[in-house]
Amino acid sequence: MAYENELHLAQLAVQRATLLTRRVYAAKSKGTLSKSDASPVTIGDFGAQALIIAAIKHAFPSDEVVGEEDADDLRTNEALRSQIWELVQEATLDDAEAEAVLGGPIKDVDGMLTALDAGRSAGGAKGRIWALDPIDGTKGFLRGGQYAVCLALMVDGEVVVGVLGCPNLPVDDKERLDTSIGADQTDAEGKGVLFSAVLGHGATSRPLTRGALAEGTTIKMKPLEDITQATFCESVEAGHSSHGDQAAIAGKLGITKESVRMDSQAKYASIARGAGDLYLRLPISKTYQEKIWDHAAGVVIVGEAGGTVTDAWGKKLDFSIGRTLSGNKGVVAAPKAIHPEVLKVVIEVLSSK
Ligand SMILES: Nc1ncnc2c1ncn2[C@@H]1O[C@H](COP(=O)(O)O)[C@@H](OP(=O)(O)O)[C@H]1O
Numbered sequence: 001m002a003y004e005n006e007l008h009l010a011q012l013a014v015q016r017a018t019l020l021t022r023r024v025y026a027a028k029s030k031g032t033l034s035k036s037d038a039s040p041v042t043i044g045d046f047g048a049q050a051l052i053i054a055a056i057k058h059a060f061p062s063d064e065v066v067g068e069e070d071a072d073d074l075r076t077n078e079a080l081r082s083q084i085w086e087l088v089q090e091a092t093l094d095d096a097e098a099e100a101v102l103g104g105p106i107k108d109v110d111g112m113l114t115a116l117d118a119g120r121s122a123g124g125a126k127g128r129i130w131a132l133d134p135i136d137g138t139k140g141f142l143r144g145g146q147y148a149v150c151l152a153l154m155v156d157g158e159v160v161v162g163v164l165g166c167p168n169l170p171v172d173d174k175e176r177l178d179t180s181i182g183a184d185q186t187d188a189e190g191k192g193v194l195f196s197a198v199l200g201h202g203a204t205s206r207p208l209t210r211g212a213l214a215e216g217t218t219i220k221m222k223p224l225e226d227i228t229q230a231t232f233c234e235s236v237e238a239g240h241s242s243h244g245d246q247a248a249i250a251g252k253l254g255i256t257k258e259s260v261r262m263d264s265q266a267k268y269a270s271i272a273r274g275a276g277d278l279y280l281r282l283p284i285s286k287t288y289q290e291k292i293w294d295h296a297a298g299v300v301i302v303g304e305a306g307g308t309v310t311d312a313w314g315k316k317l318d319f320s321i322g323r324t325l326s327g328n329k330g331v332v333a334a335p336k337a338i339h340p341e342v343l344k345v346v347i348e349v350l351s352s353k
């Protein structure tokens with residue numbers, strides 16, 4: 001299979017980083033996250049980004065990375081730096097072979113800062129560039145709801161590999177599509193899902209483990225014969241997409257079920273495995289540019305599960321321009337067969353404003 005080594009590296013790197021974020025959340029819940037006064041999401045973000053970029057640079061030294069964070073804050077904040085260094089050192093997988101693929105633990109603090117700073121790529125249309133969101137769904141992470149550790153590889157501007165670590169999604173998609181997982185979250189095994197896809201080779205999901213990767217299962221979007229029966233997903237945050245426009249679109253499509261609101265790219269993952277049908281993200285702000293790391297992994301996973309993802313005007317999301325999707329507005333994700341029908345209504349609603 002194409003990109004087999006990249007996929008394996010990405011899966012293990014996301015797995016290791018996701019476990020770190022879960023440990024941070026558990027420590028926050030227990031009140032033991034006291035060393036610096038930084039927010040738990042900042043701590044998780046830095047730790048996860050350092051781990052993932054160190055692994056990428058070990059396996060593919062000349063690849064670039066577009067990451068959300070850099071090391072500036074850590075260079076000036078000693079307490080935060082040492083807290084994150086401690087976490088990063090402890091974040092090893094229970095599997096020597098997996099650790100060897102990742103290059104083992106980061107060697108020293110400088111190595112951690114260098115890894116963080118390697119996320120400054122400007123992106124673009126040429127070469128191999130990874131897009132990384134160490135904690136997507138900041139608000140979800142803080143409320144004990146959905147968040148995702150997101151990593152994608154783009155080659156010449158096209159997303160070819162995508163991996164999402166969703167530690168608070170139920171392993172069994174027959175369980176509730178829920179946003180309120182609760183503050184009892186621990187870093188124990190038995191919760192969470194790792195999603196992945198390679199362009200042209202399908203999408204899979206597997207339970208999140210602490211050691212070797214669990215066996216993957218192919219995922220497919222739900223065949224939807226009657227659009228009025230659809231479940232649509234949207235952001236929790238009203239500032240990130242227009243709940244009003246999305247309700248108007250659902251109404252025009254004859255959808256009567258309430259929307260499922262969840263943070264992060266867990267929305268892409270959920271519809272890809274058929275726990276939901278549509279994802280609508282209609283812009284609120286005229287000027288906001290969506291970030292590539294908020295979409296790259298989710299888009300290839302939905303595409304490989306039988307979906308189509310475009311922006312709100314039907315344009316393909318263009319990851320080749322830089323760190324943002326400056327050529328696009330909004331997101332419409334749906335099963336291939338019904339995407340045109342959904343898009344028609346999206347354009348009607350946007351045009352009538
Ligand atoms: N005005 C805006 N419109 C759309 N997205 C926005 C936004 N402001 C922030 N975001 C992005 O929305 C992401 C979360 O999306 P969602 O609402 O689907 O959970 C955030 O990622 P982070 O949480 O990683 O910062 C952030 O990048």
Ligand SMILES: [Mg+2]
Nearest residue numbers: 133136137294
């Ligand atoms: Mg994000």
